[in-house]
Amino acid sequence: MTLVDPTPTRRERQREATYVDIVRVSRELLAEGAELSLRAVAGRMGMTAPALYRYVASYQELVDLVAFEIDKAATEQFAAAADRLPQDDPAGRLVVAATEFRMWALAHPREFATVFANPVADTSCARRELLTLASSGLLMTGLIHRIFHERGFAIPSLDQLAEPVREAMLDPLIPAPHEDLADEERGLLWVDMQGWTALYGVVVLEVMGHIDPRVIESGEMFLDTVRRFAPLLGLEDDVERLLDLARARIGRGAETAAGSTP
Secondary structure, three states: OOOOOOOOOHHHHHHHHHHHHHHHHHHHHHHHOOOOOHHHHHHHHOOOHHHHOOOOOOHHHHHHHHHHHHHHHHHHHHHHHHOOOOOOOHHHHHHHHHHHHHHHHHHOHHHHHHHHOOOOOOOOHHHHHHHHOOHHHHHHHHHHHHHHHHHOOOOOOHHHOOHHHHHHHHOOOOOOOOOOOOHHHOHHHHHHHHHHHHHHHHHHHHHOOOOOHHHHHHOHHHHHHHHHHHHHHOOHHHHHHHHHHHHHHHHHHHHHHHHOOO
């Protein structure tokens, strides 16, 4: 048997370091409000655009790479917030992580848009991963599944779902642990989707400023979303505690914003 040396070669290390630099420079451009383009990234890295094509073959590939890495890094922040609560409190951890997601999105609108307003128009193998491996999605749905397995809540059966939804539950394109789900548990994935649309719906409207700014500042629309979604997870008796967890983070965010105002 031939043993394969797992140690990366010098060329592999250089290539990985270049990808790290591509993401770093792209995030700098986004933070500065500059245009994210292959030419802009190459210029800041001291490369020509054709040289950059050896690493990212198109603008869409650049955006996909940057979006995946931004989401991965941001999810570390969401997970760290959740880790302030004990492992045996998945409901609290879910609300805290979701609230941290909202606060991050409001503070980093261009990064948020790069990740979550990045169209996934095809489901080829590479782009399918964008739908199934998103770090933030795996964190949130993993916590929903923890609540389901520890507390139990009502989920639809496959025959209660419309045919396109039923097909999607059997072959899901969402970032959720599903490999070990029995057919009778596949309705849990529909709850995952409902949770994501509720969270994303309110956050994107807030980030884009399509809600009264007084409501955005207070967080009341987000809190109402938590209030209405919690009973779907069997958490109706825990709503006030969960809202208090969210309010505490929103309040800290408001204090930080006020303190940074000249």
